[in-house]
Amino acid sequence: xxxxxxxxxxxxxxxxxxxxxxxxxxxxxxxxxxxxxxxxxxxxxxxxxxxxxxxxxxxxxxxxxxxxxxxxxxxxxxxxxxxxxxxxxxxxxxxxxxxxxxxxxxxxxxxxxxxxxxxxxxxxxxxxxxxxxxxxxxxxxxxxxxxxxxxxxxxxxxxxxxxxxxxxxxxxxxxxxxxxxxxxxxxxxxxxxxxxxxxxxxxxxxxxxxxxxxxxxxxxxxxxxxxxxxxxxxxxxxxxxxxxxxxxxxxxxxxxxxxxxxxxxxx
Amino acid sequence: xxxxxxxxxxxxxxxxxxxxxxxxxxxxxxxxxxxxxxxxxxxxxxxxxxxxxxxxxxxxxxxxxxxxxxxxxxxxxx
Numbered sequence: 001x002x003x004x005x006x007x008x009x010x011x012x013x014x015x016x017x018x019x020x021x022x023x024x025x026x027x028x029x030x031x032x033x034x035x036x037x038x039x040x041x042x043x044x045x046x047x048x049x050x051x052x053x054x055x056x057x058x059x060x061x062x063x064x065x066x067x068x069x070x071x072x073x074x075x076x077x078x079x080x081x082x083x084x085x086x087x088x089x090x091x092x093x094x095x096x097x098x099x100x101x102x103x104x105x106x107x108x109x110x111x112x113x114x115x116x117x118x119x120x121x122x123x124x125x126x127x128x129x130x131x132x133x134x135x136x137x138x139x140x141x142x143x144x145x146x147x148x149x150x151x152x153x154x155x156x157x158x159x160x161x162x163x164x165x166x167x168x169x170x171x172x173x174x175x176x177x178x179x180x181x182x183x184x185x186x187x188x189x190x191x192x193x194x195x196x197x198x199x200x201x202x203x204x205x206x207x208x209x210x211x212x213x214x215x216x217x218x219x220x221x222x223x224x225x226x227x228x229x230x231x232x233x234x235x236x237x238x239x240x241x242x243x244x245x246x247x248x249x250x251x252x253x254x255x256x257x258x259x260x261x262x263x264x265x266x267x
Numbered sequence: 268x269x270x271x272x273x274x275x276x277x278x279x280x281x282x283x284x285x286x287x288x289x290x291x292x293x294x295x296x297x298x299x300x301x302x303x304x305x306x307x308x309x310x311x312x313x314x315x316x317x318x319x320x321x322x323x324x325x326x327x328x329x330x331x332x333x334x335x336x337x338x339x340x341x342x343x344x345x
Contacts, residue, residue, distance in 0.1 A: 185294050186293065186294050186295035187293050187294070187295065188293065188294050189291045189292065189293055189294075190291070190292060190293075190294060190297060191289050191290075191291060192289060192290045192291070192292050192297070192306065193286060193288075193289045194286075194287040194288055194289065194290070194306075194308055195284050195285065195286050195287060195319075196284065196285045196287055196337070197282065197283075197284050198283040198284060198285055198318075198337075198339065199282075199283060200280040200281065200282055200283065201280065201281065201283055202277060202278055202279065202280050202281075203276055203277050203278075203279050203280075203281060204277030204278065206281075206320060206325065207277075209326060209341055209344060210341070210344075211341055211342060211343065211344060212340065212341065213340070213341050214331060214333065214338045214339065214340045214341075215283070215318075215328070215338060215339045215341070216333055216336050216337075216338045217336055217337040217338060217339075223337050225287055227306060229297070234297070234300065235300065237306075239287065240305075241312050242307075244311050244312050244313070245307060245308065245310070245311055245312070246287055246288055246307075246308040246310050246311070246312060247305050247306065247307045247308060248305070248306045248308070249303065249304075249305050250300065250301065250302055250303060250304045250305070250306065251302060251303075252302070253300060253301060253302060
């Protein structure tokens with residue numbers, strides 16, 4: 001049996017992103033290539049954590065707001081792209097610098113367009129000295145990778161989760177309506193843990209602990225307990241007791257969309 | 268290797284947290300949770316709480332009130 005990495009994004013969302021990139025590529029090609037038949041297309045969605053390596057590969061990073069775009073293209077492909085843009089013959093080797101500069105400007109312009117930025121001032125672009133950490137390109141962190149190109153050249157583009165959210169926003173369930181598939185799990189039980197932060201103490205102090213010793217909390221007054229589910233903080237409130245049982249009266253809800261007054265939540 | 272001398276790191280401060288207890292809620296109840304709602308835990312006040320040092324359980328204790336401060340009387344070192 002073969003195990004394959006999950007893509008961590010729905011096919012519909014990936015397709016929306018692919019279409020968006022494809023439409024921008026078409027207008028970008030029309031603006032930068034003298035011969036308009038040199039259309040570049042999105043060839044495929046990269047599988048799993050497929051990342052090119054090798055010394056030949058140049059990496060570009062663009063940051064704009066929460067958008068992070070990484071582009072990988074080989075130096076020879078950059079030159080070839082510039083040559084095609086200017087529609088010059090391959091034998092004009094003395095113009096290699098011009099080709100590289102042209103394709104570099106074009107690539108930055110493509111990334112700017114993909115970020116939805118009108119001007120370069122609103123974004124940071126840099127050529128990286130090597131491949132980025134794999135984590136920022138990994139599908140499990142919400143990144144999507146696309147290979148695009150034409151018969152003569154190609155490049156790989158990695159878009160982060162922030163970019164995907166802008167181009168293909170995830171539909172949020174409204175608070176009052178657990179709809180569709182979500183309603184099927186509405187009755188499932190989850191464990192919510194209550195914790196009280198007692199303060200900080202030195203490691204040295206902990207060595208002296210003995211049974212019977214009393215640790216006194218730093219702050220007097222109301223005891224605040226936090227509620228969490230797994231590693232996610234849900235909120236915080238006052239720790240109370242009633243008929244010998246602990247309770248937490250919620251003062252703050254961390255989950256988006258929940259506010260206002262309510263009633264008893266659990267028994 | 269460094270010698271196991273606590274003098275080297277004894278001054279390092281770590282967060283101490285008391286795990287008071289837990290509740291079970293349905294997903295629906297969780298999403299409907301609002302300010303001023305009361306979540307009733309399964310633990311009674313006389314049950315031991317777990318002391319966590321940077322997330323690791325290190326001792327058990329009983330909650331006690333000392334004037335207007337909360338305290339924990341250690342009942343077991345883990």
